[in-house]
Amino acid sequence: MEKVMGLASDNGVVIFSKSSCCMCYAVSMLFQGIGVKPVMYDIDQDPQGREMEKALMKLAGTTAGPVPAVFIGGKFMGSTNDIMSAHLSGQLLHMLKPYHSLS
Amino acid sequence: MKSSVHIIGYEFELEKYASFSPQTQRRLAQNREAARKSRLRKKAYVQQLETSRLKLVQLEQELVRARQQTTYTTQPNGAGIGTFEMEYAHWVEEQHKQVAELRRALQAHVGDVELRMLVENGLNHYANLFRMKADAAKADVFYLISGKWRTSVERFFLWIGGFRPSELLNVLLPQLEPLTDQQHAEVCTLRQSCQQVEDALSQGIERLQQTLSQSMALDQSIGGSYRVQMAAAIEKLEGLESFANQADHLRGQTLHHMARILTTRQAARGLLALGEYFERLRALSSLWAARPREPT
Numbered sequence: 401m402e403k404v405m406g407l408a409s410d411n412g413v414v415i416f417s418k419s420s421c422c423m424c425y426a427v428s429m430l431f432q433g434i435g436v437k438p439v440m441y442d443i444d445q446d447p448q449g450r451e452m453e454k455a456l457m458k459l460a461g462t463t464a465g466p467v468p469a470v471f472i473g474g475k476f477m478g479s480t481n482d483i484m485s486a487h488l489s490g491q492l493l494h495m496l497k498p499y500h501s502l503s
Numbered sequence: 504m505k506s507s508v509h510i511i512g513y514e515f516e517l518e519k520y521a522s523f524s525p526q527t528q529r530r531l532a533q534n535r536e537a538a539r540k541s542r543l544r545k546k547a548y549v550q551q552l553e554t555s556r557l558k559l560v561q562l563e564q565e566l567v568r569a570r571q572q573t574t575y576t577t578q579p580n581g582a583g584i585g586t587f588e589m590e591y592a593h594w595v596e597e598q599h600k601q602v603a604e605l606r607r608a609l610q611a612h613v614g615d616v617e618l619r620m621l622v623e624n625g626l627n628h629y630a631n632l633f634r635m636k637a638d639a640a641k642a643d644v645f646y647l648i649s650g651k652w653r654t655s656v657e658r659f660f661l662w663i664g665g666f667r668p669s670e671l672l673n674v675l676l677p678q679l680e681p682l683t684d685q686q687h688a689e690v691c692t693l694r695q696s697c698q699q700v701e702d703a704l705s706q707g708i709e710r711l712q713q714t715l716s717q718s719m720a721l722d723q724s725i726g727g728s729y730r731v732q733m734a735a736a737i738e739k740l741e742g743l744e745s746f747a748n749q750a751d752h753l754r755g756q757t758l759h760h761m762a763r764i765l766t767t768r769q770a771a772r773g774l775l776a777l778g779e780y781f782e783r784l785r786a787l788s789s790l791w792a793a794r795p796r797e798p799t
Contacts, residue, residue, distance in 0.1 A: 420738065422714070423745050426707025433699045465745075480749055488696050488756045 401455035403448055409474035412499045413438040416456055416469040419445060423480055424468040430483070434493060437501045443467065472496065583642030590635050591652055594628070595785075601625055602778035605771055618771045622762065625774040629758055633751040636664065640747040644740075647747055654788035657781070663704060663750035668757040669697040671777065675761070678776035679769050689764045693757065700753050708746055715739050 408414050413431065417424030419442045431438045443449045443456070443466075456466035464479035471477060472495050477486070486492040520528065605621055639647045650658040650665075660666060672694045682690065718736055762770050 420714075420735065422707045422711040422739070422742050423749070425710050426703045426746075426749075429706045430699060430703035433702060480745065481752055484700055484749060484752060485756055487700060488693065488753075488760055490692065490696070 401451075401458075403446075404452050404455045404469075405474070407439075407441055408471035408476070411439045411471075412473065413496065414441060414471045415439070416441050416443055416452070416471075417467045418442055421467050427468045427470065427480055427483055430487065431496075434487075434496065435500050436496050438470075472499070584639060584646050587635060587639040587642070588652060591632075594632055594635070598628060598778060599782070601628060602775060602782065605775040605778070609768075609771055609775060615767045618767045622767060622770045622774060625771075625778075626758060626762060630755060633755050636751055637748055640664075640744045644743045644747055648743065654785045655791065656784045656788040660784075662701070663708065664747050665750060665754060667701060668754050669694050669701055671780075672697065672757065672761070674780050675773050675776055679765065679773055682769075686764055690761070693760050693764070697753065697757055704746060704749055704753070708743075711739060711742060711746075 404416065407416075413436055415424060415428055415431070415438045417428070417440050424440070428438055428440055443452045446452060453466045456469045459469060459476050460466055460479055464481060468480060468483075469476065470479070470483055477483065477495070483492065486495070520531070523531070601621070601624060605625070608618060608621055636647060639652075646652070648661075648664040650661040653661070657666075660670070672690065676690065715736060718732060718739075721732065761773060765773060
């Protein structure tokens with residue numbers, strides 16, 4: 401859990417993913433589409449991947465898988481469902497304002 | 504008291520009867536017989552109705568039980584989809600009724616309270632469809648996203664197992680005018696967010712196709728590698744269920760936000776327009792199938 405929270409607070413926008421997870425890819429594409437470059441962290445490529453996955457499962461609860469797990473400003477924002485809902489309500493854009501890339 | 508009056512009346516009738524001609528007497532007897540037969544027939548008919556009604560109640564109970572069983576027990580894919588097809592047919596019927604209700608209510612200029620109820624019903628009905636689809640996705644995701652359960656023209660517009668929400672917004676917008684500037688801005692923002700989510704999901708599915716295709720293209724026929732390759736492919740395909748669910752989540756959210764942005768009357772008009780649009784597409788599918796063609 402510490403590694404997860406550490407990585408999350410070190411970076412503005414982090415998406416924990418797995419290299420084989422296409423939904424994680426979809427969420428990263430959404431962020432890029434709205435002008436934000438998230439840090440993608442593949443937990444299956446990390447030696448502590450198993451523990452990280454357990455920690456993320458705890459955060460996700462029963463309705464979602466461990467990945468994708470989105471953190472903004474060090475805070476856990478949720479999985480795919482939460483992110484999609486937040487985008488339609490306008491909340492996501494609001495939260496991502498400070499992280500827009502200028503390129 | 505009553506009985507003595509009755510007997511007196513009866514005796515009076517007897518006296519009257521005795522004074523009639525034989526033809527009249529015969530006719531009266533025939534009438535009595537006909538009436539008696541008619542009563543017997545009616546009695547038999549009513550008994551038949553009662554039996555049928557009981558049978559119907561029994562069948563309905565069996566149906567509910569059977570549905571519950573197919574939903575809650577693990578079963579081969581066929582059974583779950585069978586349930587879905589049946590429930591979807593009911594869903595379409597109910598949709599048709601609701602559309603007719605909305606049309607009637609709007610034409611009759613009913614009050615906002617009644618309209619609000621109709622709008623809630625309509626939104627709940629769509630929510631039910633998404634729930635049904637989520638169950639179907641668990642049973643057989645390929646069946647769901649192939650759109651086999653939809654008519655041909657609907658299938659033509661298919662995007663991840665259903666309609667593209669941003670496209671539906673385009674269908675709706677002209678029917679909702681006049682909108683305030685505020686509403687216009689909110690709808691445009693919603694449509695843009697919708698399109699962005701659609702693009703993201705589309706890219707995700709494309710990636711799934713590409714990576715699956717690439718992994719299947721490798722010849723891993725040596726020993727354990729084949730099993731690993733197939734296991735990885737199965738894991739990939741399991742991801743499809745999330746895409747189907749997210750697409751429906753997007754559709755549901757779009758409806759929810761539109762209902763929030765619009766007034767009750769506008770929302771009712773919107774639901775009517777949507778329902779009629781789907782009905783027209785279905786009708787087109789039937790007409791297309793039945794169109795006259797050159798014999799080959």
